[in-house]
Amino acid sequence: xxxxxxxxxxxPDSPVKLSKIPSDAHPGVxxxxxxxxxxxxxxxxxxxxxxxxxxxxxxxxxxxxxxxxLVLQGMDTSGKGGTVKHVAxxxxxxxxxxxxxxxxxxxxxxxxxLWRIRKAxxxxxxxxxxxxxxxxxxxxxxxxxxxxxxxxxxRYGLINEFEQELADQxxxxxxxxxxxxxxxxxxxxxxxxxxxxxxxxxxxxxxxxRKLWPAYQEAYESVLNLTSTETAPWYVIPADRKWYRNYAxxxxxxxxxxxxxxxxxxxxxxxETEKKRVLAS
Amino acid sequence: xxxxxxxxxxxPDSPVKLSKIPSDAHPGVxxxxxxxxxxxxxxxxxxxxxxxxxxxxxxxxxxxxxxxxLVLQGMDTSGKGGTVKHVAxxxxxxxxxxxxxxxxxxxxxxxxxLWRIRKAxxxxxxxxxxxxxxxxxxxxxxxxxxxxxxxxxxRYGLINEFEQELADQxxxxxxxxxxxxxxxxxxxxxxxxxxxxxxxxxxxxxxxxRKLWPAYQEAYESVLNLTSTETAPWYVIPADRKWYRNYAxxxxxxxxxxxxxxxxxxxxxxxETEKKRVLAS
Numbered sequence: 001x002x003x004x005x006x007x008x009x010x011x012p013d014s015p016v017k018l019s020k021i022p023s024d025a026h027p028g029v030x031x032x033x034x035x036x037x038x039x040x041x042x043x044x045x046x047x048x049x050x051x052x053x054x055x056x057x058x059x060x061x062x063x064x065x066x067x068x069x070l071v072l073q074g075m076d077t078s079g080k081g082g083t084v085k086h087v088a089x090x091x092x093x094x095x096x097x098x099x100x101x102x103x104x105x106x107x108x109x110x111x112x113x114l115w116r117i118r119k120a121x122x123x124x125x126x127x128x129x130x131x132x133x134x135x136x137x138x139x140x141x142x143x144x145x146x147x148x149x150x151x152x153x154x155r156y157g158l159i160n161e162f163e164q165e166l167a168d169q170x171x172x173x174x175x176x177x178x179x180x181x182x183x184x185x186x187x188x189x190x191x192x193x194x195x196x197x198x199x200x201x202x203x204x205x206x207x208x209x210r211k212l213w214p215a216y217q218e219a220y221e222s223v224l225n226l227t228s229t230e231t232a233p234w235y236v237i238p239a240d241r242k243w244y245r246n247y248a249x250x251x252x253x254x255x256x257x258x259x260x261x262x263x264x265x266x267x268x269x270x271x272e273t274e275k276k277r278v279l280a281s
Numbered sequence: 282x283x284x285x286x287x288x289x290x291x292x293p294d295s296p297v298k299l300s301k302i303p304s305d306a307h308p309g310v311x312x313x314x315x316x317x318x319x320x321x322x323x324x325x326x327x328x329x330x331x332x333x334x335x336x337x338x339x340x341x342x343x344x345x346x347x348x349x350x351l352v353l354q355g356m357d358t359s360g361k362g363g364t365v366k367h368v369a370x371x372x373x374x375x376x377x378x379x380x381x382x383x384x385x386x387x388x389x390x391x392x393x394x395l396w397r398i399r400k401a402x403x404x405x406x407x408x409x410x411x412x413x414x415x416x417x418x419x420x421x422x423x424x425x426x427x428x429x430x431x432x433x434x435x436r437y438g439l440i441n442e443f444e445q446e447l448a449d450q451x452x453x454x455x456x457x458x459x460x461x462x463x464x465x466x467x468x469x470x471x472x473x474x475x476x477x478x479x480x481x482x483x484x485x486x487x488x489x490x491r492k493l494w495p496a497y498q499e500a501y502e503s504v505l506n507l508t509s510t511e512t513a514p515w516y517v518i519p520a521d522r523k524w525y526r527n528y529a530x531x532x533x534x535x536x537x538x539x540x541x542x543x544x545x546x547x548x549x550x551x552x553e554t555e556k557k558r559v560l561a562s
Contacts, residue, residue, distance in 0.1 A: 059481025084375040094365040189559045199548040200340025207558045267480040278470045
């Protein structure tokens with residue numbers, strides 16, 4: 001019996017202490033070799049399920065409205081971009097919508113914090129990926145005091161309502177916190193500074209953010225405690241090992257899509273009639 | 282000396298007669314086996330060049346503005362979606378922006394025909410892909426008489442000006458006409474009707490469009506004759522063989538990106554200082 005990654009990696013119901021959750025574990029798979037051996041099968045399954053999800057929204061007499069939204073959050077170097085490249089990268093890009101959220105523009109700031117998020121939501125049948133998301137509005141915004149406490153405090157509830165609304169309209173939200181150790185971040189930042197093809201990924205602001213590590217971990221704990229719902233649960237992905245991160249998120253997406261169980265839509269026309277029409281044309 | 286696909290596949294300067302261009306040829310590669318053997322090398326090169334293009338727009342003291350836009354046009358079943366899946370699919374989806382243009386909405390129709398196109402343009406560093414494009418406004422619109430002739434006739438010039446403007450702002454436009462025979466289309470439509478996983482791709486309107494084949498070929502010839510410019514040339518891709526289509530477009534993109542020659546951006550900070558800061562943090 002295959003292990004359920006959605007069960008295994010789901011954020012606990014009891015108050016989360018991130019320091020108690022190992023970031024270098026690899027639950028559900030024995031070793032890197034084991035993961036690399038199994039990955040192609042699940043990657044193929046993911047690509048197949050994505051195509052079905054897309055198909056059922058684009059055919060039949062009553063196209064389905066379902067879609068999927070993968071939310072990636074984590075500290076700098078935790079592997080959000082790597083997940084887009086290696087996990088989303090196995091799917092058909094025609095059925096993907098990737099959004100990377102940066103510091104909001106002046107126009108975005110003039111609207112409520114969900115305004116830019118709503119504009120980026122995937123259409124029916126699509127797999128959306130948010131590299132950072134509306135959660136930044138209770139993470140950096142909280143840690144850096146960018147809005148008053150009484151404003152960001154309200155946002156946890158607003159986010160839960162928003163995600164419930166998404167679920168009601170057919171969107172399954174899969175939220176992954178890429179959990180790395182402070183030491184892993186140090187190694188990865190130094191690796192960027194040692195590699196001419198990675199210098200552009202380093203930002204001098206990264207060290208200042210890093211110094212706020214404890215405040216960020218606390219802000220992430222609040223996110224996990226306040227916004228992991230039955231409707232849109234958080235998964236805590238041990239992400240010190242890139243191979244495990246990729247494998248685990250692939251497995252999560254496959255399980256989630258299998259639960260959606262998208263079906264090839266039936267013809268909304270008479271097949272034999274159409275064959276004759278094509279043959280005669 | 283490797284063959285230049287950009288030279289080989291470029292639409293001829295003399296008036297194009299599509300019936301004279303074989304759709305089942307495979308210039309530049311001996312056989313399917315040969316193409317499949319060589320493809321991984323060029324696919325890897327494409328992914329690498331895409332990452333450099335993205336990097337140079339996101340780092341250094343003066344981020345580059347360059348990007349690339351692949352325009353895919355062709356009759357139904359010519360393989361536009363397959364090209365997105367198999368050619369764009371080897372690149373990092375985080376650096377891709379795919380747009381599939383359908384019949385325009387009421388709002389889009391209320392604006393000039395380039396309005397929705399401009400909104401979909403790739404940002405600096407991105408590879409954009411248009412599955413159908415502004416060319417529909419001189420193809421189906423012309424064949425189906427959707428606007429008066431004096432309006433669509435002006436559009437060839439407007440398109441050339443638009444693409445010149447894109448070039449001036451750093452966008453390299455690669456336009457591929459996926460050239461299939463009428464018989465290949467018939468086979469592919471019948472194959473869709475025979476495969477439960479492809480029924481959703483068939484549309485009862487496809488036969489009506491197919492009956493207008495000669496008018497469409499003529500409209501494509503006008504496109505190739507009037508909008509293949511030094512700035513934004515058209516390539517005619519023999520597309521009866523899917524393996525050739527994928528191989529040829531991969532080679533075209535690699536050559537085009539090699540000409541852009543994107544560079545890993547230098548650090549806009551002092552590397553040794555930053556190493557010390559990270560180590561001390």
